[in-house]
Amino acid sequence: MSFTFSQPGAEIFIPDGAPETQALARVKSLIVGAHQDDVEFMGFPLIRDAYGTGEPSLGAVVMSNGAGSPRAGVYADCTDEQMQAIRRQEQRLAAQVGRYAAMVQLRFTSKALRNPADPAPAAELAAVLRAMKPETVMTHNFADKHNTHLGTALNVVRAIRLLPKADRPKRLLGGEIWRSLDWVSDQEKVRLDAGGRDALAAALMGVFDSQIAGGKRYDLATFGRRRANATYGDSHAVDDLEQVAFAIDMTPMIEDDSLAPMDFIQGFVDRFVGELRETLRSAGG
Numbered sequence: 001m002s003f004t005f006s007q008p009g010a011e012i013f014i015p016d017g018a019p020e021t022q023a024l025a026r027v028k029s030l031i032v033g034a035h036q037d038d039v040e041f042m043g044f045p046l047i048r049d050a051y052g053t054g055e056p057s058l059g060a061v062v063m064s065n066g067a068g069s070p071r072a073g074v075y076a077d078c079t080d081e082q083m084q085a086i087r088r089q090e091q092r093l094a095a096q097v098g099r100y101a102a103m104v105q106l107r108f109t110s111k112a113l114r115n116p117a118d119p120a121p122a123a124e125l126a127a128v129l130r131a132m133k134p135e136t137v138m139t140h141n142f143a144d145k146h147n148t149h150l151g152t153a154l155n156v157v158r159a160i161r162l163l164p165k166a167d168r169p170k171r172l173l174g175g176e177i178w179r180s181l182d183w184v185s186d187q188e189k190v191r192l193d194a195g196g197r198d199a200l201a202a203a204l205m206g207v208f209d210s211q212i213a214g215g216k217r218y219d220l221a222t223f224g225r226r227r228a229n230a231t232y233g234d235s236h237a238v239d240d241l242e243q244v245a246f247a248i249d250m251t252p253m254i255e256d257d258s259l260a261p262m263d264f265i266q267g268f269v270d271r272f273v274g275e276l277r278e279t280l281r282s283a284g285g
Contacts, residue, residue: 027059141174195242
């Protein structure tokens with residue numbers, strides 16, 4: 001299978017060296033992130049579940065080139081070009097550590113990902129989806145507060161909608177990074193087990209030294225969020241999991257092509273407000 005990518009340096013990396021067509025076809029779960037490290041911090045439950053289960057079955061796509069990230073310490077003087085090269089290599093290493101079936105870096109600018117008039121991001125992602133045919137896809141959710149994350153999520157939906165319905169994934173999940181999903185009604189949260197493999201999680205996070213040593217302790221924040229999700233999820237029950245990552249089920253977005261992203265996420269907000277009103281009323285407020 002031949003791919004024509006538009007961005008310089010875009011690549012398909014196969015960690016175990018399997019033939020490309022074979023490697024892509026074995027993907028059952030796919031994580032699509034905006035930046036290098038989003039796959040690992042957002043999608044760890046899927047990586048965890050696929051790790052060490054035989055033939056690699058986890059695929060990953062990073063949509064952006066990684067330019068413009070915050071930097072400090074030993075990375076303070078890196079140019080955007082140098083940082084892009086560092087982050088690209090970090091992402092390759094994460095794919096090796098996590099034993100991914102395939103790692104795709106499309107290397108679009110953040111501006112392109114946020115431009116609905118640019119068809120290239122969705123079209124190129126759709127080509128990857130046709131080759132992989134994953135059953136489950138995870139990307140950013142529509143309540144994320146990072147614009148490039150939102151642009152990526154929108155392009156994921158556009159890409160899937162380019163496929164015939166028979167060829168689409170069965171499930172689309174929206175994971176949390178920039179804004180917790182704790183506010184979502186408990187009946188609508190998707191609770192994903194993120195515990196039991198702390199060494200693997202730490203190894204994957206530690207690969208992204210340019211981001212952690214470069215000024216953002218994403219590793220500590222992510223472990224803390226997962227543990228908080230597990231403990232604060234239910235005030236009247238003991239913890240059933242050590243660590244939990246929250247997601248929302250965005251499958252309706254790929255089943256109904258007329259469903260607008262704002263209408264979809266507004267439904268979650270409205271139901272949360274309704275639940276809050278009822279909780280306050282029942283408490284005498």
